[in-house]
Amino acid sequence: MFAAARLPKRLPNVGRVPAVARTISTTPCRRSDALFVHRDTPYNNPKIPFQFSAENVKRADEIISHYPPQYKKAAVIPLLDLAQRQNKGWTSISVMNYVAKYLEMPPMRVYEVATFYTMFNREPIGENFVQVCTTTPCMLNGAYEILDTVCQHLGGIKPGETTKDGKFTVIEVECQGACSNAPMLVVGDDFYEDLTPSTTKKILDAFSKGEKPKPGPQSSRKTSENSAGLTALASEPYGPGVHCVEEFR
Amino acid sequence: MCAVTWDFCGLGRRGISATAPRQADITLTVDGKEVTVPQGSALIQACEAAGSPIPRFCYHDRLAIAGNCRMCLVEVERSPKPVASCAMPAMPGSKVWTNSPLVHEAREGVMEFLLSNHPLDCPICDQGGECDLQDQSMRYGADRTRFHEIVGKRAVEDKDLGPLVKTSMNRCIQCTRCIRFANEVAGVEELGSTGRGNDLQIGMYVEKTMNSELSGNVVDLCPVGALTSKPYAFHARPWELKHTESIDVMDALGSNIRVDSRGVQVMRVQPRTNDDVNEEWISDKTRYAYDGLRFQRLTTPLVKQGDRFVPAGWEDALIAVADGLKASGATGDEIQAVAGHFADTESLVALKDFVNRLGSDNLALDQVGGTAPPVANVDVRSNYLFNTTIPAVEDADVILLVGTNPRHEAAVLNSRIRKSWLHTGLEVGLVGERVDTAYGYEFLGTDAKALADFIAGKGEFAKKFQAAKKPLIIVGSAVGEHVDGAGVYNALAKFVEKNKKTLVTPEWNGFSVLQRVASRTAAYDIGFVPSKKASTTKPKFIYLLNADEVDPKSIPKDAFVVYQGHHGDLGAQLADVVLPGAAYTEKGTTWVNTEGRAQLGRAAVPPPGASREDWKIIRALSEVAGSPLPYDDVLTLRDRMWEISPSLVRYDITERTSTELALAGLKALAERTAGAKVTGATFQKPIANFYQTDPISRASVTMAQCTRSFVQGENYGFSEIGKGSEAAYA
Numbered sequence: 006m007f008a009a010a011r012l013p014k015r016l017p018n019v020g021r022v023p024a025v026a027r028t029i030s031t032t033p034c035r036r037s038d039a040l041f042v043h044r045d046t047p048y049n050n051p052k053i054p055f056q057f058s059a060e061n062v063k064r065a066d067e068i069i070s071h072y073p074p075q076y077k078k079a080a081v082i083p084l085l086d087l088a089q090r091q092n093k094g095w096t097s098i099s100v101m102n103y104v105a106k107y108l109e110m111p112p113m114r115v116y117e118v119a120t121f122y123t124m125f126n127r128e129p130i131g132e133n134f135v136q137v138c139t140t141t142p143c144m145l146n147g148a149y150e151i152l153d154t155v156c157q158h159l160g161g162i163k164p165g166e167t168t169k170d171g172k173f174t175v176i177e178v179e180c181q182g183a184c185s186n187a188p189m190l191v192v193g194d195d196f197y198e199d200l201t202p203s204t205t206k207k208i209l210d211a212f213s214k215g216e217k218p219k220p221g222p223q224s225s226r227k228t229s230e231n232s233a234g235l236t237a238l239a240s241e242p243y244g245p246g247v248h249c250v251e252e253f254r
Numbered sequence: 255m256c257a258v259t260w261d262f263c264g265l266g267r268r269g270i271s272a273t274a275p276r277q278a279d280i281t282l283t284v285d286g287k288e289v290t291v292p293q294g295s296a297l298i299q300a301c302e303a304a305g306s307p308i309p310r311f312c313y314h315d316r317l318a319i320a321g322n323c324r325m326c327l328v329e330v331e332r333s334p335k336p337v338a339s340c341a342m343p344a345m346p347g348s349k350v351w352t353n354s355p356l357v358h359e360a361r362e363g364v365m366e367f368l369l370s371n372h373p374l375d376c377p378i379c380d381q382g383g384e385c386d387l388q389d390q391s392m393r394y395g396a397d398r399t400r401f402h403e404i405v406g407k408r409a410v411e412d413k414d415l416g417p418l419v420k421t422s423m424n425r426c427i428q429c430t431r432c433i434r435f436a437n438e439v440a441g442v443e444e445l446g447s448t449g450r451g452n453d454l455q456i457g458m459y460v461e462k463t464m465n466s467e468l469s470g471n472v473v474d475l476c477p478v479g480a481l482t483s484k485p486y487a488f489h490a491r492p493w494e495l496k497h498t499e500s501i502d503v504m505d506a507l508g509s510n511i512r513v514d515s516r517g518v519q520v521m522r523v524q525p526r527t528n529d530d531v532n533e534e535w536i537s538d539k540t541r542y543a544y545d546g547l548r549f550q551r552l553t554t555p556l557v558k559q560g561d562r563f564v565p566a567g568w569e570d571a572l573i574a575v576a577d578g579l580k581a582s583g584a585t586g587d588e589i590q591a592v593a594g595h596f597a598d599t600e601s602l603v604a605l606k607d608f609v610n611r612l613g614s615d616n617l618a619l620d621q622v623g624g625t626a627p628p629v630a631n632v633d634v635r636s637n638y639l640f641n642t643t644i645p646a647v648e649d650a651d652v653i654l655l656v657g658t659n660p661r662h663e664a665a666v667l668n669s670r671i672r673k674s675w676l677h678t679g680l681e682v683g684l685v686g687e688r689v690d691t692a693y694g695y696e697f698l699g700t701d702a703k704a705l706a707d708f709i710a711g712k713g714e715f716a717k718k719f720q721a722a723k724k725p726l727i728i729v730g731s732a733v734g735e736h737v738d739g740a741g742v743y744n745a746l747a748k749f750v751e752k753n754k755k756t757l758v759t760p761e762w763n764g765f766s767v768l769q770r771v772a773s774r775t776a777a778y779d780i781g782f783v784p785s786k787k788a789s790t791t792k793p794k795f796i797y798l799l800n801a802d803e804v805d806p807k808s809i810p811k812d813a814f815v816v817y818q819g820h821h822g823d824l825g826a827q828l829a830d831v832v833l834p835g836a837a838y839t840e841k842g843t844t845w846v847n848t849e850g851r852a853q854l855g856r857a858a859v860p861p862p863g864a865s866r867e868d869w870k871i872i873r874a875l876s877e878v879a880g881s882p883l884p885y886d887d888v889l890t891l892r893d894r895m896w897e898i899s900p901s902l903v904r905y906d907i908t909e910r911t912s913t914e915l916a917l918a919g920l921k922a923l924a925e926r927t928a929g930a931k932v933t934g935a936t937f938q939k940p941i942a943n944f945y946q947t948d949p950i951s952r953a954s955v956t957m958a959q960c961t962r963s964f965v966q967g968e969n970y971g972f973s974e975i976g977k978g979s980e981a982a983y984a
Binding site: 039041042043044045051098111112113114116117120121 | 443448453455457459461
């Protein structure tokens with residue numbers, strides 16, 4: 006109303022008056038970062054066939070044999086993992102349907118599991134699945150620098166995206182449990198720890214050439230020992246009786 | 255849409271397990287009051303028993319316990335935290351407070367969290383006025399919000415569940431009642447929750463409709479406005495509606511319903527709790543066919559002149575009938591009365607009396623072979639009743655279905671079988687057309703020969719049946735209409751006789767006939783069946799009482815036909831005079847369900863136009879035709895019903911047929927059908943399209959949409975949600 010009072014009496018002759026913002030105020034909506042419903046796409050629809058390879062059938066049956074026959078469905082997570090590995094690292098709708106059929110359970114029960122666990126990728130990923138940890142210990146040790154390096158080095162993609170050549174997918178993940186070797190990233194099943202921007206680039210270069218760099222700490226450390234050198238247990242362990250009183254020597 | 259089409263039911267997988275209830279009672283104190291409940295009850299039940307109401311969203315008596323809404327928190331002595339009373343078993347000697355400051359604070363906290371993601375759209379929400387969240391927030395809600403989230407409230411895509419259930423998923427508080435109902439009761443295992451965590455949403459994950467004949471019940475179960483009724487959307491507010499407790503007539507179960515009306519219109523139909531009949535579920539046809547009451551109605555008497563109907567006054571119409579009767583020259587059995595699906599007991603009695611007074615015994619039923627005496631001997635009630643009674647179906651340990659698909663013939667009864675199948679070791683066998691029953695069954699064959707094999711004890715299932723303690727045979731009403739009907743009844747009667755030790759005992763009668771038509775049991779009860787002599791007579795005067803399934807070819811060309819009913823369906827087209835009657839929501843009449851339970855329906859709205867209550871029309875006609883019936887009001891008519899059979903007016907109960915009488919009835923049945931030949935023709939399911947079986951549902955737009963989307967599989971009656979671009983997300 007106040008705005009209307011201040012309007013000039015004669016509007017300049019410029020055709021339609023641009024719509025003044027008079028929207029009804031609404032609460033902004035918070036959308037989820039992942040889609041928790043399935044949409045048929047050319048690359049992901051139930052008509053694309055999937056079934057276990059002969060070798061994986063053997064494995065699947067072995068996994069199922071761990072559970073009582075009436076609770077066969079307990080094998081859903083290992084079977085989804087097995088199927089995801091066979092399906093280039095992602096769990097398509099056909100994979101879920103196949104697992105449901107394999108375990109004689111309603112497909113919805115499989116969808117529920119697959120949408121809960123973030124390690125089931127419901128969209129295709131690149132050949133190398135780079136997961137950069139940015140939880141507190143890694144963050145304090147420069148995880149964001151590593152993440153930026155990865156993204157820059159892969160041609161300026163953003164976390165969650167795949168490179169154009171389909172070789173790398175980068176995502177940001179929560180703690181992977183390698184805090185003593187922070188910062189770290191995961192490629193496929195392997196941890197690359199104690200990273201610096203330069204070692205990160207080296208790892209990525211190796212992967213893009215199709216090689217597999219040695220997993221583990223990329224510093225001089227062997228595992229998670231003190232990076233400043235040992236402060237305890239540095240000398241030979243003493244033998245029996247060393248600190249005992251005379252009688253017990 | 256989805257390539258997964260295998261049948262889960264056939265695999266014998268029964269997901270839900272439950273422990274057997276224990277019988278001991280325990281005593282505890284709730285709000286200072288001592289209360290005794292059976293051991294194993296939830297604390298919330300003990301609190302209810304003590305008269306302390308507990309607010310709840312996720313807990314429901316008839317569903318599994320989820321314990322996820324946390325609204326039912328109570329304080330228990332020596333418990334460090336408030337306890338969710340639905341998930342906590344009642345313990346002997348414990349002291350519980352349901353109204354302490356701690357409880358209030360806890361519930362207020364829970365309510366605040368629930369409301370943090372709930373949109374403030376109550377003014378445009380259909381649940382408004384009957385919303386649990388609204389009601390409970392009046393007591394436990396804060397008067398202002400403390401949430402100022404910059405990112406806003408959670409937004410969830412609406413789902414498309416078909417033409418019956420409308421979704422507004424932003425309102426969902428994730429109580430999972432709908433999921434539990436769909437999985438446990440309805441057998442729709444496609445409904446679930448995806449993205450568990452902050453982004454949890456209810457749905458099917460893939461695009462699918464909720465294809466179940468019980469899907470409407472999720473609307474009632476939803477404590478908020480997330481699932482509402484699509485046909486009823488934005489039509490009325492609950493406080494504007496007049497509630498009338500009545501009885502459903504869409505199938506023979508006699509589900510207890512509440513008809514909600516505004517003015518002269520039925521706005522919706524809701525279930526009423528009756529543990530002996532429908533628990534608290536009703537089928538979608540019961541719930542949504544009411545819009546058929548508005549279309550195709552007969553509102554004024556019509557008299558045929560040439561090839562068109564001319565509206566007439568009642569007097570003219572009745573005189574036209576009386577003249578027609580005279581002119582047709584029909585005497586004795588040439589006067590035929592046909593009882594249709596929606597004929598109420600009062601009008602059946604009046605019509606039978608009227609026709610009998612005219613000297614005729616030609617009382618036909620509106621079904622295949624309805625002009626012949628019924629295959630089953632209806633002199634004994636147990637030959638055509640669902641003797642086991644509906645609640646006792648859950649006690650059966652083996653069920654044999656003969657020529658029936660209970661899912662479509664009695665959807666609510668089917669959910670009981672499913673319940674029993676899930677929670678106990680119930681085994682089901684089926685002779686008849688293969689159908690999806692929502693539970694696993696052993697398929698024995700499609701014809702009477704398969705039944706003969708079963709009776710001869712061949713096969714695994716026959717052995718199980720022999721070993722069962724409480725076996726149950728459910729014979730479909732279509733068996734009596736089948737060419738092998740006599741043979742089947744004969745074989746079954748002998749089989750029951752032979753196995754009377756388990757099948758017919760004072761505690762258990764395992765021979766049940768499942769009727770599928772609301773009026774049929776009452777018709778048998780009053781003897782509305784033709785005599786043998788009458789059935790061979792060619793009728794000259796035919797009185798169709800709500801009969802819309804008649805074969806037009808079966809009506810002689812020169813016969814004078816009167817149709818009395820409420821819809822301009824098939825029957826009215828055949829008539830020379832049409833008398834407009836009242837539909838089931840417009841008259842207070844007696845309905846006898848398949849168990850023989852008489853229940854009183856009540857008028858919710860007046861009959862439209864000039865239409866009248868059916869028995870009154872027949873009474874008036876009898877006056878005009880010159881042989882007046884001796885009752886002038888409904889009470890005298892019910893006295894007459896008492897004379898015919900007292901069970902017709904002993905409302906709300908079932909009466910057992912004694913063991914001796916039941917066996918005598920079966921013996922008579924066996925004698926009557928002795929020597930019947932068996933052709934081995936396959937049984938056909940009598941209901942091909944669940945959604946359109948009678949004049950009301952055929953006139954219903956909602957049912958037509960259901961037919962197109964569920965039966966024909968078209969994307970019809972669906973909203974456009976979910977069809978848009980996914981760019982906003984991916």
